[in-house]
Amino acid sequence: xxxxxxxxELNESQRKAVLxxxxxxxxxxxxxxxxxxVLTYKIAYLLDHGYEPWSVLALTFTxxxxxxxxxxxxxxxxxxxxxxxxxxxxxxIFSRILRMEAEKIGFTSxxxxxxxxxxxxxxxxxxREMELDIKDYRSNRVLSLISNAKNRLLSPxxxxxxxxxxxxxxxxxxxxxxxxxxxxxxxxxxxxxxxxDDLLVYTYQLFETHPxxxxxxxxxxxxxxxxxxxxxxxxQHKLVLKLSSKHRHLCVVxxxxxxxxxxxxxxxxxxxxxxxxxxxxxxxxxxxxRSTQTIVNxxxxxxxxxxxxIRKNVFSENDKGEPLSILRAFNDIDESEIVANTIIELHxxxxxxxxxxVLYRTNAQSTCFxxxxxxxxxxxxxxxxxxxxxxxxxxxxxxxxxxxVNSDDDEAFRRIVNYPTxxxxxxxFVKLKNVAxxxxxxxxxxxxxxxxxxxxxxxxxxxxxxFRELIESFKRDLTVKDAEELxxxxxxxxxxxxxxxxxxxxxxxxxxxxxxxxLNDIKRFCEKKRNDGSSNIFLADYLMEAALLTxxxxxxxDVPKVMLMTVHSAKGLEFSNVFVVGxxxxxxxxxxxxxxxxxxxxxxxxxxxxxxxxxxYAKCRYRYGELIRCHPSPFLKEIDSCFRKGVIEExxxxxxxxxxxxxxxxxxxxxxxxxxxxxxxxxxPHRFVAPRKLRKIDSSxxxxxxxxxxxxxxxxxxKHIEHERxxxxxxxxxxxxxxxxxxxxxxxxxxxxxxxxxxARFKVCE
DNA sequence: TGCTCACTTGTTTTT
DNA sequence: CAAGTGAGCA
Numbered sequence: 001x002x003x004x005x006x007x008x009e010l011n012e013s014q015r016k017a018v019l020x021x022x023x024x025x026x027x028x029x030x031x032x033x034x035x036x037x038v039l040t041y042k043i044a045y046l047l048d049h050g051y052e053p054w055s056v057l058a059l060t061f062t063x064x065x066x067x068x069x070x071x072x073x074x075x076x077x078x079x080x081x082x083x084x085x086x087x088x089x090x091x092x093i094f095s096r097i098l099r100m101e102a103e104k105i106g107f108t109s110x111x112x113x114x115x116x117x118x119x120x121x122x123x124x125x126x127x128r129e130m131e132l133d134i135k136d137y138r139s140n141r142v143l144s145l146i147s148n149a150k151n152r153l154l155s156p157x158x159x160x161x162x163x164x165x166x167x168x169x170x171x172x173x174x175x176x177x178x179x180x181x182x183x184x185x186x187x188x189x190x191x192x193x194x195x196x197d198d199l200l201v202y203t204y205q206l207f208e209t210h211p212x213x214x215x216x217x218x219x220x221x222x223x224x225x226x227x228x229x230x231x232x233x234x235x236q237h238k239l240v241l242k243l244s245s246k247h248r249h250l251c252v253v254x255x256x257x258x259x260x261x262x263x264x265x266x267x268x269x270x271x272x273x274x275x276x277x278x279x280x281x282x283x284x285x286x287x288x289x290r291s292t293q294t295i296v297n298x299x300x301x302x303x304x305x306x307x308x309x310i311r312k313n314v315f316s317e318n319d320k321g322e323p324l325s326i327l328r329a330f331n332d333i334d335e336s337e338i339v340a341n342t343i344i345e346l347h348x349x350x351x352x353x354x355x356x357x358v359l360y361r362t363n364a365q366s367t368c369f370x371x372x373x374x375x376x377x378x379x380x381x382x383x384x385x386x387x388x389x390x391x392x393x394x395x396x397x398x399x400x401x402x403x404x405v406n407s408d409d410d411e412a413f414r415r416i417v418n419y420p421t422x423x424x425x426x427x428x429f430v431k432l433k434n435v436a437x438x439x440x441x442x443x444x445x446x447x448x449x450x451x452x453x454x455x456x457x458x459x460x461x462x463x464x465x466x467f468r469e470l471i472e473s474f475k476r477d478l479t480v481k482d483a484e485e486l487x488x489x490x491x492x493x494x495x496x497x498x499x500x501x502x503x504x505x506x507x508x509x510x511x512x513x514x515x516x517x518x519l520n521d522i523k524r525f526c527e528k529k530r531n532d533g534s535s536n537i538f539l540a541d542y543l544m545e546a547a548l549l550t551x552x553x554x555x556x557x558d559v560p561k562v563m564l565m566t567v568h569s570a571k572g573l574e575f576s577n578v579f580v581v582g583x584x585x586x587x588x589x590x591x592x593x594x595x596x597x598x599x600x601x602x603x604x605x606x607x608x609x610x611x612x613x614x615x616x617y618a619k620c621r622y623r624y625g626e627l628i629r630c631h632p633s634p635f636l637k638e639i640d641s642c643f644r645k646g647v648i649e650e651x652x653x654x655x656x657x658x659x660x661x662x663x664x665x666x667x668x669x670x671x672x673x674x675x676x677x678x679x680x681x682x683x684x685p686h687r688f689v690a691p692r693k694l695r696k697i698d699s700s701x702x703x704x705x706x707x708x709x710x711x712x713x714x715x716x717x718x719k720h721i722e723h724e725r726x727x728x729x730x731x732x733x734x735x736x737x738x739x740x741x742x743x744x745x746x747x748x749x750x751x752x753x754x755x756x757x758x759x760a761r762f763k764v765c766e
Numbered sequence: 767t768g769c770t771c772a773c774t775t776g777t778t779t780t781t
Numbered sequence: 782c783a784a785g786t787g788a789g790c791a
Contacts, residue, residue, distance in 0.1 A: 062781085091781050116780090140776090196781050263779060362778055364783085384780080418768095425767045548781065568779045590778055601779080624776080625782040 006041050006076060010034075017283040018042045021049075024244070025281040026229075026274050027253040030314035031299065031607035032290030032574065035253050039225060040069055042251065043085065044076040046223055053084035055222040057243070061231060063089055063553040065572055083532050086221070090236050091196060092548050094203040098194070099544065101213060105206050107192055110540055112406040113547035114188070114195040117390075119143050121411055126183045129437075136173050137180065145169070146181050150197040151233040151265030153204065156182035191442060192408045200235040207242050218246040228572070229254035229274070233265030256310050257303050260568060260601045262594070268308070275310065286314050288607075290574050292321020295613055298643035299606045305638050306596045324606070324613045326583075326636055326646030332365075332621040336372035339579050339616060343378055343562060346577060346612075353379050354560035355576035359567045359605050361588040365581065366564050373562065383565035388551050393496075393511045394518055398546065400490050404474040405540045408442035417443075420495045423463040428456065432464075444471075470494065483542040487522045491515060521546075567605045578609035583617040584630040602635050615644075 007015055014034055017027050018041050029035035039058070046056060060066040066088045074082035086093060095113070102109045114122070120139035123146075127137045149159050159165060160178040169177045188194060194202060207214035224244045226232070229252040232240070244250040252274060259268045275282050288296045296316040303309070327342075329335035343356050358369055358380075366382055373380045388394060396419050402412035418424045431454050436446045447468050451461050470493070477486050491497060497515070522542055529537045552569060563575065580602070582588055589598035606613055617632045632648045720730055 089781065138776090199781085261780075264781080364777065367782090421768070423767075427767085550781075566779065587778095592778070622782070 006044065010037070010041060011287060013283060013285055013287075014038050014041075017285070018045055020281055020283070021046065021223075021249065023248055023279055023281065024250045024277070025252075025283065026271070027251065027283045027285060028275070028310060028312060029253055029255050029285040030288060030312055031255065031258065031603070032288040032296075033285035033314070034289055035227070035285060036065075036069060036072075038285065039227060039253060040072045040076070043069075043073050043225065047073075047077045047081055051223055053081045054086065055220065056225070057086040057093070057221040057223070058225040059090055059093060059227065059240070060087065061089065061228040061572065063092060063549060065227065066092075067553075089548065090239070091199050092545070094239070095199050095544055095548065097217065098199060098203055098206070101206055104210055104213065105202055106189065107194070107202075108406075110406045111192045111194055112402045112409045112412070112543065113199070114193050114411065115547065116143065116196075117395075118193075118411040119195050121414075122187055123180060123184060126180050126187070130176065130179065130183075132176055137176070141174070142177060142180055145174075145177050146184060147197050148265060149181060150201045151235055153201065153235055153238070156185055190408070190440070191410050192406050193411070197235075200239065204235055204239055204242075207239070214242055215246070218243050222247050223249040224251070226250075226252045227254070230256050230259035230268060230271045231261040231266040232270055233267060237267075237270045257306070257600055258571065258604050260571065260597060260604060262597055272310065284312055286312055288314050288316040289318070290610055291316055291607060292319050292611060293317075294321040294323055294643050295606060295609050298324050298613075298639045299603050301640035301643060302599065302606070302635065302638050303603045306599055308596060321611060323643055323645040324615055324639065326644055326648055327614060327616040328632075328647045329616060329618040330620070331618050331627075332368045333372065335581060335616050335618045336368045339369065339581060339614070340372050340376045340378050342579075342614065344376065351576060352560040353562050356579070357563040357565070357570060357573070357575040357577070357608065358579045358581055359565060359570050359608065360581050361567060361590060361601075362582075363566055369564055369581075379559055379561040380564055381561040383552050383563065384550070384569050388514070388517065389546070389549060391514060393514050397491060397496065397515065397518060398543070400474075400494055401487065401539055401543050403444070403471055404478065404486075404490065405543055407444035407471065407475070410436075410443050413443045416494075417467060420498075422467060422495070423459060424467065428460050428464070431456065478540070479536075479538055482526060482537050483539045484519075484522050484526045486539045487542070488519060491519065567601050570608050571604055574608055574610060576610045577612040577614070578605070579614045579616060580605045581616045582621075583615050583633040583636055584621070585633050587630070588633055589635065599635065599638075
């Protein structure tokens with residue numbers, strides 16, 4: 001009804017892109033040109049013109065983008081219609097479809113999802129079993145080969161037959177990858193698990209082997225929209241083509257200049273060739289509404305250095321703005337201090353902390369900023385890296401969930417069978433594993449079978465039975481209790497909480513806080529689903545979603561905070577003031593990557609900024625625990641000099657060792673460093689690492705300060721004891737519970753010792 | 767059985 | 782400088 005009102009908010013080219021709906025189309029959207037606006041309005045327009053919400057499929061790059069877009073559409077057309085849109089990432093949409101169709105490809109609907117840590121662990125297991133050299137077949141490397149194969153839709157059989165691939169693998173001394181790949185798929189299938197890539201590959205396979213299902217969805221989705229098309233890979237591309245084959249109402253949006261995921265199989269050619277396709281209408285959005293003219297011009301001057309691109313003329317009619325500031329720091333710590341100080345200064349001038357983002361090339365760079373920001377009291381939030389969902393405690397709890405939902409998930413089994421410790425150690429586990437392997441079934445199936453066949457002690461068997469009973473008690477509630485209740489039960493009854501409650505150490509407190517966070521997360525999930533009209537929300541539902549969540553998806557909008565993240569995760573976001581840090585040769589651009597892609601990445605970084613953009617580099621920085629000498633990034637000079645200000649003088653050191661070097665050849669890199677580092681490089685005092693021995697004495701001889709004795713109800717503290725070997729001493733502290741209870745005792749002659757009460761031989765003196 | 771200590775090992779980027 | 786993996790002691 002308010003159609004004209006929103007169409008009025010669009011410029012000419014945006015409006016054309018919204019109104020054209022007669023066939024496949026491509027929107028080339030320059031940075032900040034309002035493509036999200038086009039997508040939202042287009043969907044709103046479709047809903048106002050006869051499309052039912054559930055017949056519209058919109059694929060986004062992140063969950064957050066999907067959520068925000070949905071909210072914006074809801075504002076246009078009302079939540080009652082917006083909620084039924086199919087909107088989400090490739091992964092989440094297809095996991096939804098796969099859950100409904102799992103049986104058709106030999107999975108069950110309760111399949112669980114492996115993250116890359118799980119995948120790597122499985123690969124390690126296979127490599128060990130095949131008795132291959134773990135040094136050649138590092139899980140990282142193997143996984144990325146497998147992942148690449150999947151993204152190119154190469155099955156294990158295809159891979160084995162691919163002469164070229166096999167030749168390459170052989171020359172890289174990993175000739176058996178094809179066999180690992182094959183085993184890997186078999187195992188995943190056996191365990192009823194899928195990894196991230198599988199979610200796409202199996203959907204594709206499902207459509208291939210069951211044309212009627214493919215037809216069904218292709219008819220069901222009457223209009224398909226895909227955001228960030230420049231970052232799709234082959235599977236995604238083919239899935240989109242399949243799904244849009246019936247109605248041919250397809251709208252893809254992207255910007256070749258922002259293609260930054262080739263390492264994940266994204267291929268810029270899909271968008272380029274799509275543009276050349278007959279019958280495809282191409283629209284260009286070139287007016288940037290986000291940034292100052294200077295920022296837009298600066299980024300244009302940079303990206304023009306790329307050969308391979310669709311030429312476009314991105315312009316801004318905003319304020320002219322200030323030149324990009326280039327700042328030089330002495331080292332990485334100095335860099336973080338400069339950034340912090342600048343932020344504080346601008347904060348005093350009225351910017352909120354969430355008006356700032358610090359963008360870096362690698363996650364490892366965040367630590368320095370964290371420390372400095374904490375020290376200076378600048379509130380910050382880190383995205384990615386060792387995130388909330390990846391922290392051990394959370395992963396372990398999720399592993400409980402997984403094992404309860406899908407008991408064949410051996411990786412989940414492995415993680416928690418002895419967490420918290422319940423007397424099922426390595427030896428027992430290995431026995432279980434061997435039998436499982438021999439019988440070709442999951443660990444859980446063995447656990448449920450006859451344990452007496454194995455050479456296990458009585459206690460072992462009791463412990464195993466107890467574990468089994470624990471998990472089974474949760475399983476009984478899978479479809480009885482909702483996710484919130486069952487999740488709560490699991491956390492409380494699995495022994496994790498009790499384990500943490502035993503001592504109020506800071507670590508335990510932070511873990512408890514994390515667990516609390518997780519519970520809130522589940523609660524929010526349930527509330528959201530209930531709002532969306534679902535009635536039964538089970539743990540399996542939560543799990544499916546949680547597996548695909550990243551911390552960018554967690555809404556944490558309490559206090560304004562400075563955002564710290566990689567350039568990759570900043571894609572699609574915008575900030576008033578952006579600091580692109582670590583602008584050094586070899587770091588950004590990264591040595592191992594393709595220059596044009598790195599340049600696009602830098603382009604993405606700069607174009608996040610609305611008003612101020614700072615580019616910083618350090619003269620030296622710690623890498624690998626070693627101080628290395630750095631040179632400014634060549635990208636800095638590629639920005640036309642009239643759009644930037646500040647230092648990049650820097651004479652070239654031509655000694656044959658041109659780059660900071662952290663390649664394989666250790667000797668070379670050492671000699672490279674010693675040459676530059678010499679003695680003349682002043683170092684921060686706190687960078688000098690205390691000798692190991694000192695540290696050791698520190699931590700073991702000084703008892704931790706917090707000793708809240710009462711809560712354990714223990715009467716041992718302060719008592720004098722006599723130990724079999726160490727003689728007389730005073731108990732300073734007791735912590736832990738059950739078998740893990742230990743006492744810190746200061747002995748008269750033997751110093752301070754920690755005694756495990758289960759083992760220690762002593763008597764209490766009155 | 768399990769934790770602590772020492773050692774090796776390695777760094778893009780993410781759903 | 783991590784984080785993760787393998788040998789001694791309680």
